[in-house]
Amino acid sequence: MVEIYKETGRMIKDIDDSFFNAILQKQFEYQPELKERYNSKQIQKYIDDTKYHLSYLSEAITNNRQVLFNEYLAWIKIYFNGLPVTDDEIILNFLLVRDGLKEILPNEMSNISSKFINTGIEYYKSKPPLLPSFITDENPFKELAQNYLSFLVNGDKNSAHQLIMKSVENKTSIKDLYLNVFQVTQKETGRLWQLSRITVAQEHFITAATQLIMAQLYPYLFTTELKNYKVIVSCVEGELHEIGARMVADIFEMEGWNSYYFGANTSIDNLIDNIKKHQPNIVAISATMIFNISTVSKIIQTIRKFDSLKKIKILVGGYPFLIAEDLWKDIGADGFASDALAAVEIAERFLNQ
Numbered sequence: 001m002v003e004i005y006k007e008t009g010r011m012i013k014d015i016d017d018s019f020f021n022a023i024l025q026k027q028f029e030y031q032p033e034l035k036e037r038y039n040s041k042q043i044q045k046y047i048d049d050t051k052y053h054l055s056y057l058s059e060a061i062t063n064n065r066q067v068l069f070n071e072y073l074a075w076i077k078i079y080f081n082g083l084p085v086t087d088d089e090i091i092l093n094f095l096l097v098r099d100g101l102k103e104i105l106p107n108e109m110s111n112i113s114s115k116f117i118n119t120g121i122e123y124y125k126s127k128p129p130l131l132p133s134f135i136t137d138e139n140p141f142k143e144l145a146q147n148y149l150s151f152l153v154n155g156d157k158n159s160a161h162q163l164i165m166k167s168v169e170n171k172t173s174i175k176d177l178y179l180n181v182f183q184v185t186q187k188e189t190g191r192l193w194q195l196s197r198i199t200v201a202q203e204h205f206i207t208a209a210t211q212l213i214m215a216q217l218y219p220y221l222f223t224t225e226l227k228n229y230k231v232i233v234s235c236v237e238g239e240l241h242e243i244g245a246r247m248v249a250d251i252f253e254m255e256g257w258n259s260y261y262f263g264a265n266t267s268i269d270n271l272i273d274n275i276k277k278h279q280p281n282i283v284a285i286s287a288t289m290i291f292n293i294s295t296v297s298k299i300i301q302t303i304r305k306f307d308s309l310k311k312i313k314i315l316v317g318g319y320p321f322l323i324a325e326d327l328w329k330d331i332g333a334d335g336f337a338s339d340a341l342a343a344v345e346i347a348e349r350f351l352n353q
């Protein structure tokens, strides 16, 4: 049962370029006006987008989690809402992919992919293209977060920096700044980009400024009594979102752990070599993009192969694990946490068992 899903996901992942060109030609047959409208850049974009859709479909099927595909479709709906691509064009693209897969996959597998795509399309149709702010009324630091982000959106990193340093002087804890200010303003930045309210350059500027400001807070991190525990924190290969992992490493450090932070896009081989070398109590693996779940799973399987690493507990975290309940169990991790504070709590619970 599980194997057929994995095999279907794998076959979809391995599909070659001729498939995507055939889908494009079919879309032109149904919508000849698109053929007139698309220049070579738009044709390439259509092909890239279709490949991208399949990378999500493949992970959703591999893990037998409709929610992973649905959330992606909800994301597309909002993203394309501000752009000159209609719902009908997007839905037709998915229908053509579904029918194209019927031609190349064995029956049992194409039934699975059709079910995922049909359910996804219904979800797409039912979702309004709305995305509420991540800076909510429940956030005790709402005003600080709003003011901080507003400075950065306007390109004023010095005022953003001063605002944070002033709140540190006023005894706001680093943990509150991390979770209630930086984490939510980063997510809000993503939302503003997705809604086309800020540019990619602004998003990069805000992220770089936040990383710089987090680095200025380092003197406040290393104040606790040291424990004799080690943690390795790393993003998987292909994963460029590193701030969540950085926060996890920093909060471990604040709690007296010795942390080894390897950042974004670390190769499996390199990670395994370092796990062998440092023999940590905990390995914390971070992934944000749904198409990286398989790599997380591969890392876990590789660690489990070595007798010398048997005692190590593996934690996973990041967006896919937040939306797909118990996915962490299915891929063989020992635990999952929704944020950096909870990560340390779980890790210490393991060690006190």
Ligand code: B12
Pocket: 072, 075, 179, 182, 183, 186, 187, 188, 189, 190, 191, 193, 194, 203, 204, 207, 238, 239, 240, 241, 242, 243, 244, 245, 247, 248, 283, 284, 285, 286, 287, 288, 289, 290, 315, 316, 317, 318, 319, 336, 337, 338, 339, 340, 341, 343
């Ligand atoms: C900054 C950013 C980038 C930067 C990252 C730079 C950097 N140095 O990190 C860059 C420009 C590289 C980037 C690239 C892309 N991005 Co981007 N990015 C973001 C953004 C705005 C912020 C990420 C962030 O810092 N979040 C804040 C951290 C603190 O939150 P977190 O990661 O969830 O971490 C917490 C918990 O999850 C947990 N946790 C995390 N890891 C772990 C691990 C363990 C073990 C545990 C226990 C817990 C844990 O603890 C953390 C701290 O509390 C997000 C928006 C968002 N919603 O996150 C989009 C976002 C993730 N990106 C998105 C996209 C689409 C992309 C690109 C595809 C864009 C493109 N067209 O190229 C690429 C993909 C790159 C790749 N292959 O990885 C989308 C993803 C949507 C989707 N469908 O999946 C988002 C959601 C934006 C959006 N709203 O549309 N991005």
